[in-house]
Amino acid sequence: MGTVTTMRAVRLHAFGEPEVLVPEEVPRPVPGPGEVLVRVRAAGVNPPDWYARRGFPNIPRELRPAWQPPLILGSDVSGTVAELGGPDTGWSVGDEVFGLIRFPGLASGYAEYVVAPAEDLARKPAALGHAEAAAVPMAGLTAYQFLHRHLGYQGGGPAVVVGAAGGVGHFALQLLRLAGAEEVVAVASGRHEAFLRGLGADRFVDYTRTPVAEAVRDADLLIDTVGGPDAHLLLPALRRGGRVVPVYLGDYRPERAAELGVAVNEGVWQVRSSGSDLADLAALLADGRIRVALDGEYPLHEAAAAHRRAEQGHIQGKIVLRVGD
Numbered sequence: 001m002g003t004v005t006t007m008r009a010v011r012l013h014a015f016g017e018p019e020v021l022v023p024e025e026v027p028r029p030v031p032g033p034g035e036v037l038v039r040v041r042a043a044g045v046n047p048p049d050w051y052a053r054r055g056f057p058n059i060p061r062e063l064r065p066a067w068q069p070p071l072i073l074g075s076d077v078s079g080t081v082a083e084l085g086g087p088d089t090g091w092s093v094g095d096e097v098f099g100l101i102r103f104p105g106l107a108s109g110y111a112e113y114v115v116a117p118a119e120d121l122a123r124k125p126a127a128l129g130h131a132e133a134a135a136v137p138m139a140g141l142t143a144y145q146f147l148h149r150h151l152g153y154q155g156g157g158p159a160v161v162v163g164a165a166g167g168v169g170h171f172a173l174q175l176l177r178l179a180g181a182e183e184v185v186a187v188a189s190g191r192h193e194a195f196l197r198g199l200g201a202d203r204f205v206d207y208t209r210t211p212v213a214e215a216v217r218d219a220d221l222l223i224d225t226v227g228g229p230d231a232h233l234l235l236p237a238l239r240r241g242g243r244v245v246p247v248y249l250g251d252y253r254p255e256r257a258a259e260l261g262v263a264v265n266e267g268v269w270q271v272r273s274s275g276s277d278l279a280d281l282a283a284l285l286a287d288g289r290i291r292v293a294l295d296g297e298y299p300l301h302e303a304a305a306a307h308r309r310a311e312q313g314h315i316q317g318k319i320v321l322r323v324g325d
Contacts, residue, residue, distance in 0.1 A: 004028065009111035010303040010321075013069045015055035018304035018311075021110075026072070029108070029115040031085030038097060038116050040323040041130035043109045043300075044076025045310045046138045046167070053307065067106060074109030075101050075273075078124055078133035079324070082113065089118035096124040098282075100137035100273045110303055112323060122278035125286040135292050135318035139167030140281045142247065142271040143175050146223070149277075151245065151265075155180025157220030160237060162212065164201065165192035167318045168247055169225045173199055174290040176223075185219070187212055195316050199291065213237045224250060238262045293317025 007028045012020040031037045051057075052073055056064040078098035081091050091097065099121040101107035101114060108114055124133045146168075147153040159176045163169045164186035176184050177200045186192075186201035193204045205215040213236035222234060222244045231250025238244060240261030244252060252264045284290045295315040298306040300323045310319045 007112040008300065009072050009108070010300060011070050011072050011110075012053060015053065015069065018050075018053070018307040020053065021073075021303045021307065023301040023303075026111070028113050031083055031115045033086045034089065034118055035085035035115050036081050036089050036091050036097075036118055036121070037083035037085070038077060038079045038114050038121075039082040040077045040079040040109060040112055040114055042078050042134035042297075042323055043074045043111075043321045044134045044136075044138060045074075045303075045306050045319045045321065046076060047310075048075070048104075048138075049073045050307050050311055065104075065106075071106065072108035072110050073106075074111070074114075074321075075103045075107040076134050076137040076320075077101060077107075077109040077114055077116070078128075078130040079114075085115075085118075091118055091121065096130075097121040098124045098130075098133040098137060099275060099278060100141055100271070103138065103273045104270060110300065110321060110323075112300075117273070119275050120273040122275045122282050125282045127286050127288075128292070131294060131297050131320050131322060132292050134320045135167070135294055136281065136285065137278060138271060139318060140171045140292070141274065141277055142168045143171035144277055144281055145271055145274070146245070146247065147172065147175055147179060151243075153179050153221075156182065157239070158183040158185060158216075158218065160185040160187060160212070160216055160219045160222040160234075161225070162187045162207075162222065162234060163225035163247075164188050164196050165314075165316050166225055169223075170196070170199060170293055170317055171290065172223050172225070173201055176221075178284070178289060181221075185216055189314060191314070192316060195293070199293075218242075221245070223247065226250070232256055235260050235262050295319050297322050 159181040165188040186196040190206040216237040218239040227248035227250030232253035
């Protein structure tokens, strides 16, 4: 019996709506030096996936990645090491791993197998199933690197998380508590209140009923995972000398921020693949100091449906694709 050289994957041949994601048989990749082949058990669905599926229309043309179809999307995976690209990867066949692969490059995780740089992977916590583990890397690393690598956060006064029920938001809330925030205020729609209080939010603001700046005053830090044209309306929630830090692009009206004495971190922090940072998160997940939330699971061949659901928003945590048993 010959060696199997193909695998199931979801690929797009043109940019567009979710229907461009098509299940196919494609060549199985082969790991090179410093790489491992991972048999994927689950893959996370993230905003950059649907931005890429559409051809990055939300990014200025001169800054768009030069990706051309056919493409396999997906950078968050959890699975089992199936093959080593050399003797010095630090991994063994059969190890259970998870990771944010090659980000911000193209990883091709919506497939039965993916080649990953060995340093992008961390050992999957035994306490997590593969679906839960696949929901962690991009969202968890964004929150972790944002707070600890970008801001050097070591606790402080009241902290606000806008969009707290989403992937990045629900991790940021928990990490702020662990890092010593005096009070953590979660901002989301009312249906998420019980979920966010269960994660440790000290206060909850339903933005559909009360503007954030009316419900919150004198915050030390505001993490905005929503952004957009109305982001400047958040500024009065902060004390003079407070900071607002965007996860996504928003209009923060620099002149108004200066008038209020609020610092706005310029630009958007870009998460990077890091097995070592993910190992730190894995330790927090392993003993329950932080939790990951799954909003839904879809089989790989229903990637289009998963994208439609994820793009609707108003989810709690993450959506993942089930790839293997």
